[in-house]
Amino acid sequence: MKKLLVGLLAIVLLTGCSHKNKDTTFMLTRDDQFYALYNQKGKQLTNYNYKTFQEVKGVGYLVTDRDDKKSVISFEGEPIIEAGVYETLEAVDQMFYATKKVEVKKEDKDTKKTTVDPYLKSNLYVLNGEGKVLYQADSQTAILKSELPVIFKDNEYIVLYHEGEELYRGKETVKYVSRYKYSSSVVIGFNETNHFYHFTTKEDQKDIDVDLKQKGTYKILAQNQDGIILNDEKLKSMIYVDFNRQQVFQNTIGINDAYFDEEQNIILTSQHKMYAYPIGGVPVLLNSYYLKSVTYVNRSSDIYGPHQVYNKGKLTGELENCQLYPEAKLVYSEIFPVYVRNKGYQYYNFNSKKVIDKTYMEAEPFNSDKCAVVKINDKGYSLINDKGDVLTKSYYYQIKYIGSSYYAVYNESGTFGIIDSTGEKILPVEYIDLPEKPIVSYDDHNYLILGKNGRSYVYDIDDEMKEIFSKEGQVTLNSKGYFEVGHDYYRIDGEVIK
Numbered sequence: 001m002k003k004l005l006v007g008l009l010a011i012v013l014l015t016g017c018s019h020k021n022k023d024t025t026f027m028l029t030r031d032d033q034f035y036a037l038y039n040q041k042g043k044q045l046t047n048y049n050y051k052t053f054q055e056v057k058g059v060g061y062l063v064t065d066r067d068d069k070k071s072v073i074s075f076e077g078e079p080i081i082e083a084g085v086y087e088t089l090e091a092v093d094q095m096f097y098a099t100k101k102v103e104v105k106k107e108d109k110d111t112k113k114t115t116v117d118p119y120l121k122s123n124l125y126v127l128n129g130e131g132k133v134l135y136q137a138d139s140q141t142a143i144l145k146s147e148l149p150v151i152f153k154d155n156e157y158i159v160l161y162h163e164g165e166e167l168y169r170g171k172e173t174v175k176y177v178s179r180y181k182y183s184s185s186v187v188i189g190f191n192e193t194n195h196f197y198h199f200t201t202k203e204d205q206k207d208i209d210v211d212l213k214q215k216g217t218y219k220i221l222a223q224n225q226d227g228i229i230l231n232d233e234k235l236k237s238m239i240y241v242d243f244n245r246q247q248v249f250q251n252t253i254g255i256n257d258a259y260f261d262e263e264q265n266i267i268l269t270s271q272h273k274m275y276a277y278p279i280g281g282v283p284v285l286l287n288s289y290y291l292k293s294v295t296y297v298n299r300s301s302d303i304y305g306p307h308q309v310y311n312k313g314k315l316t317g318e319l320e321n322c323q324l325y326p327e328a329k330l331v332y333s334e335i336f337p338v339y340v341r342n343k344g345y346q347y348y349n350f351n352s353k354k355v356i357d358k359t360y361m362e363a364e365p366f367n368s369d370k371c372a373v374v375k376i377n378d379k380g381y382s383l384i385n386d387k388g389d390v391l392t393k394s395y396y397y398q399i400k401y402i403g404s405s406y407y408a409v410y411n412e413s414g415t416f417g418i419i420d421s422t423g424e425k426i427l428p429v430e431y432i433d434l435p436e437k438p439i440v441s442y443d444d445h446n447y448l449i450l451g452k453n454g455r456s457y458v459y460d461i462d463d464e465m466k467e468i469f470s471k472e473g474q475v476t477l478n479s480k481g482y483f484e485v486g487h488d489y490y491r492i493d494g495e496v497i498k
Contacts, residue, residue: 026480042497045077056091059129081131094163098125119144128164146177180220221258229258274328286328289336309352317352337363356388369421373399391423403439440477468494
C-alpha cells in the first residue's frame, strides 16, 4: 500500500481563512432556467449560459449549456474542458469520468463484458482536473467506475485519487472503492479483506493506513475529526476507526445509518431505534434523555417507571412515579425535567437527585446555554438558569429558543421580540415572521433574519445587531456566502449583486 501525501493547497486557497478574505464563486439565476458565474465581490464572470452546474472542489464547475452539452469551467469562468468534446462527464474527486458518442453495432454489444466485470474496456476515459486523459478503456486497459477510479492494466490494479495520483497499485483484485463525500477517508475493498486510508493536514498526526480484517462491502456513514463509521448492512457489521489511537473496533449490529450529534456522540440508527455507541463497547439503546453514551436514562415500559438512571456507565438509581420524555433526546447538561405524578415538573440529575427545589407547570430541558424555558404559574413563561434563578423580568405568552443564546418572546397576539440568555431585551416585540432557521452563519459569522409586515430584516449578530439590509419577501442565506430574496441577491455585507 502506498502512503498518501497531503495535497490540499488548492482547497486552502479556494476556501480562504477569514470573513474579510473569503474568496469563492457561485452561480446565480434570474429566471430559474439559466445561470451565470459570479465572484464574492459581485462581479459577473460568465454569461447566463448554463442549465445545470456542479462545483468540483479544487477544479471549477461541471456545467451543462443551453445546447445540453457538458463542459468544465474554472472558478474564473475560463474553459477547462470544451463543450461537446465528451458526451458525458462525471466528477470524481478532482478528476472526471467521460464518454464520447459512438455508434455501437448490434454484434459488438457483448464485447464490453470482460473477465474483470464490471470493469469496462471501451469508451470510458479518466481525465484529470486540467482535462488531460489519464487512462482510456481499451483492449489493454479496463476501468471500474467506483467512487474513485480503478484501473486494471498489465495485470495490476491502480486506484487513483486527487488529480490522478496513485493511492494503491498491486496485484490484489479491487472490487470497490468507498469514499465519504469529499473527505480524505477511503475504503478499498479486496476479495478477502478491506483497507482503510485517512490522510490529514496536521503535522503532528500521521496518515492512517490500516487493514480491516473483515470481509464485506463497507459504506462510510459518518466522520468527524476523531474517527469514522463504516457499515455493511447485509453482514450487520459496523466498524469504527479511531483516528487518534489508530485502532479499529467492530460490532455486530444491524443499522441503517449513523451520525455524530451536536455533542459528538456517535449515534447509530436502525428503523425507529437509536443507539449511542461507546467506542469499543456495546451500543446502548436510547429511549429518553441522554448526555453521553454512558450517561442516560433508560425509560421503563411502564409510563410511571421505575426508570433506571446511568451516569458514566453505572446505575445511580431509579425514578418512580414520574414520566419521562418518550423518545431519545439529547440534553446539554446533567439536569433534565421529569413530570412527577400529581405534582408537576421537577429537575433531576444523572445521579438520580432532585437539583432544583421548585415544581413547575411546564418545563423544558436545558439547552447549550444552560438555560431552560418554564411555566411557573398561569401568568406565562419564564427563562431560568440551572440554579433555578428566573432570568426574565416579566412573563411571556410564549418563549422559543432560536440558537446562539437568543430567544424569541411572544405576546398574546403572536408578535415577538428577541431577548438573550440573561433575559435582556435585544430587539423590541414588533416582529411577526420567524423563519424556520432565523440564525444563520457564514465563515464563522452569525446573522439573524426576522420579518414584519411582509418585509425581512437581516441583522449582524456579531456587530451589535446592526441592520445589514431589509427587503420585501423571504430572505435566505446561501451556503456560498450571499443572501437571496427571490431573484435579487445581496453580498454578505448587504450590497446588491447586479
